[in-house]
Amino acid sequence: MRTEHDWITTPLTLELLRGALDLERTEHGLLPHRLPARARAQNTDAQLAMAEAQPSGVRLAFRTAATAVELDTLRTKRDYIGAPPRPDGLYDLLVDGRPAGQAATTGGNVLTIDMATWNAELTPGPVGTVRFTGLPEGDKDVEIWLPHNETTELVALRTDAPVEPLRDRGRRVWLHHGSSISQGSDAASPTAIWPAIAASLGGVELINLGMGGSMMLDPFTARTMRDTPADLISVKIGINIVNGDVMRLRAFGPAVHGFLDTIREGHPDTPLLVVSSVHCPIHEDTPGPSAPDLGEIGKGRLRFAAMGDPAEKAAGKLTLGVIREELSRIVRLRAADDPNLHYLDGLDLYGASDAAELPLPDNLHPDAATHRRIGERFGTLAFGPGGPFTEQG
CATH class of the missing domain: 2.60.120.260 (Galactose-binding domain-like)
Incomplete structure (x- = not known):
């Protein structure tokens, strides 16, 4: 004993x-x-x-x-x-x-x-x-x-x-920043969040800056990423900007450029992957903010609803569809001078057909099975043959 x-x-x-x-x-x-x-x-x-x-x-x-x-x-x-x-x-x-x-x-x-x-x-x-x-x-x-x-x-x-x-195992370090989905909201356990699943498949060491409600393109986070040693970097941008209703299209594009510029100050040649949001039906075409549905809470269920008006897109309010188009445009523009910058459409990780099969239980966050699907798909698309994180040599 x-x-x-x-x-x-x-x-x-x-x-x-x-x-x-x-x-x-x-x-x-x-x-x-x-x-x-x-x-x-x-x-x-x-x-x-x-x-x-x-x-x-x-x-x-x-x-x-x-x-x-x-x-x-x-x-x-x-x-x-x-x-x-x-x-x-x-x-x-x-x-x-x-x-x-x-x-x-x-x-x-x-x-x-x-x-x-x-x-x-x-x-x-x-x-x-x-x-x-x-x-x-x-x-x-x-x-x-x-x-x-x-x-x-x-x-x-x-x-x-x-x-x-633990001694250094010679693995590459993957630095990732995203929203609550990247933090692991509603995943089964800490190694079952999608970035951990992807890191395991890619054989890399994960530094996860996925933070619930907080992927807001904050300059202090960009400086943190700039100053953190890493071999691979990704930023998953979209849902918090929309559901927080924190900026309009006029401010969004320059903010993305500034965030990427800051990262590049410390990592000029590191593979850098910009990832847009996975499918979220309530915000695909409807701006934020989102808020808990108080009627559902009264029934003992937690679900979120979009509080914006689709007509407000004309005034520059952001939806996930608008953000995906803008991120794709920005990466295409910058990639002409930055061959190590890449774009991954979040719909390739979890799209409309996936949402029909595995709907988001609270309208915002994936369940455990969906975390695994997203992680496995990221592992294939980012770390697999021809992916931006494929190990060379």
């Missing part, structure tokens, strides 16, 4: 994490961030602050002979008033790159959100523990992927054998 004296506690550092760009020391431990402090200081939006602190794509990665691992964390789980309860965030265990376990924690904070007013109240809770036992004997690569949809403070890491940071 193992006692507390058999455990080795290893200090948690950025060297043991992949997919995080910063660590903040908190009252309880360390909070991984997907935006650095300088970018966070320029942000005033609570939605982005919450999303970037949810560790989508972030994983503990180490080499060890341990057969048992314990991780103390403090989660912050969201609870939307009137909507069905959200499932617990999951931790996925990989051993030598293969799935080897899955677990959830207990306790933690609860952030209760009223979607009618967007007021939020935080109820504190205790630290919980995730345990994985029965790992294979001998040295091995261990990864623990943190929940993609819960803020997760790391408190302590215990093992029954020493650990060391």
Whole structure:
């Protein structure tokens, strides 16, 4: 029987994490961030602050002979008033790159959100523990992927054998930025979000800057991407611009150019893929904003509705159809002088026929099966033969 004296506690550092760009020391431990402090200081939006602190794509990665691992964390789980309860965030265990376990924690904070007013109240809770036992004997690569949809403070890491940071496996680094779909909203688990599926198929290391409600072409995010080492870069643009109703066509084109210009300052020749939105029926031809359908919430269901008027397109309001046309035009224009810039139509990842077969349950976000489909298709179109991310040589 193992006692507390058999455990080795290893200090948690950025060297043991992949997919995080910063660590903040908190009252309880360390909070991984997907935006650095300088970018966070320029942000005033609570939605982005919450999303970037949810560790989508972030994983503990180490080499060890341990057969048992314990991780103390403090989660912050969201609870939307009137909507069905959200499932617990999951931790996925990989051993030598293969799935080897899955677990959830207990306790933690609860952030209760009223979607009618967007007021939020935080109820504190205790630290919980995730345990994985029965790992294979001998040295091995261990990864623990943190929940993609819960803020997760790391408190302590215990093992029954020493650990060391996972050595560089010589894989290319893929830096991706997108919306809540890229963050993994409604995916089954952290390794089942579509970017993680695509990264596995492509044999690359993922840095996921998919952030719910927050792909707004923010300059501080562009500067973060400029300054982050990467071998491959993609930006998935569209749905948040529309459902946030944050700009018109006049501002959108220059904003895209500026975002790409900033990335190119740090990555002048890196393969850069611009991806438009997947099919979303409520916003294909109807501008934003979108908002929770309060009638559906009253029935215990969460669904979103488009609040704009299709006639407003004439005044420059944006729809997904308009954005796809503009992104295609911008990439064609720039590609004349930038042969490493590419465009992928999001409808090739999930189009109208897919929506008929696998509709978006809340009218905005894909379910687990659709995440897999999108990830597999991205893997083929981007990493497969002839794709912009195909490994040369």
